Amino acid sequence: MSPHPNRRTIGAAPAGAQDRESAAKAVREMFTSIAPRYDLLNHVLSFNVDRLWWWRTARKFDAILKRPGARVLDLCCGTGDMTFALRRRTTSAPAQILGADFSHAMLQRASEKGRGTNLRWIEADALNLPFPDGHFNLVTSAFGFRNLADYDAGLREIARVLTPGGECGILDFGEPGGFIGKGYRVYFKEVLPAIGTLLSGVRGPYAYLPASVERFPSPDEMLGRMHQAGFREVSWTPYTFGIAGLYRGTRST
Numbered sequence: 001m002s003p004h005p006n007r008r009t010i011g012a013a014p015a016g017a018q019d020r021e022s023a024a025k026a027v028r029e030m031f032t033s034i035a036p037r038y039d040l041l042n043h044v045l046s047f048n049v050d051r052l053w054w055w056r057t058a059r060k061f062d063a064i065l066k067r068p069g070a071r072v073l074d075l076c077c078g079t080g081d082m083t084f085a086l087r088r089r090t091t092s093a094p095a096q097i098l099g100a101d102f103s104h105a106m107l108q109r110a111s112e113k114g115r116g117t118n119l120r121w122i123e124a125d126a127l128n129l130p131f132p133d134g135h136f137n138l139v140t141s142a143f144g145f146r147n148l149a150d151y152d153a154g155l156r157e158i159a160r161v162l163t164p165g166g167e168c169g170i171l172d173f174g175e176p177g178g179f180i181g182k183g184y185r186v187y188f189k190e191v192l193p194a195i196g197t198l199l200s201g202v203r204g205p206y207a208y209l210p211a212s213v214e215r216f217p218s219p220d221e222m223l224g225r226m227h228q229a230g231f232r233e234v235s236w237t238p239y240t241f242g243i244a245g246l247y248r249g250t251r252s253t
């Protein structure tokens, strides 16, 4: 896989953001504002297919999740649904699973939902993680990575906290092509923002969603960037006609 030639900073840029700091601040405020209704909106707007995507992602990492004492980080965990899907794949000698997010309100919801489990939650910025090098066997991120203000810095930080040979799984939206893509784009750009705004009572986040997917690198470009950041055996698996997809990579030794 040849590295992508464009090395300028590329990452999420919500309306009005001028630099990495203001973009991150806008993203955090946006998720904090929709936290109370985030789960409901997720399930309604995805017709519950989101559950299937989390499950499919978690199951890909069974070999790690069933390993006693494995250390797992779910980055940008939000209200924790990816984290719970990971936990459901573990066996009796459970992996240590940690969910991290920089929105306090989202994490609060996660911790309420995870009461009684051994899951742990930590407020942290994905671009500056409070973990030593080589700490985790697996790092996942579901629908969070796309919101980072600097994708290359995000990938480097994931690679840094992974053990050599550790695995990374990034689940995020894609842009399906062909006839299905055409119909889906109408839904994603017109219908979804309208319903999202109505149900959340907040203007903005659900217009940002399709805009952020449009800005996100293509699968080929993402794989090149992963390779550059220190991952080998990189791959992308489309889910549901490419509406979403899983990026995988193994941290080079």
Ligand SMILES: C[S@@+](CC[C@H](N)C(=O)[O-])C[C@H]1O[C@@H](n2cnc3c(N)ncnc32)[C@H](O)[C@@H]1O
Residues within 6 Å of the ligand: 024, 027, 028, 031, 032, 042, 075, 076, 077, 078, 079, 080, 081, 082, 100, 101, 102, 103, 106, 124, 125, 126, 127, 141, 142, 143, 144, 145, 147, 148, 149
């Ligand atoms: C679309 S939600 C996804 C939540 C969850 N993973 C899921 O699948 O439902 C994106 C999450 O990423 C978090 N996030 C975005 N940028 C972040 C960053 N730089 N550091 C930590 N969390 C971040 C947001 O606060 C938000 O909770």
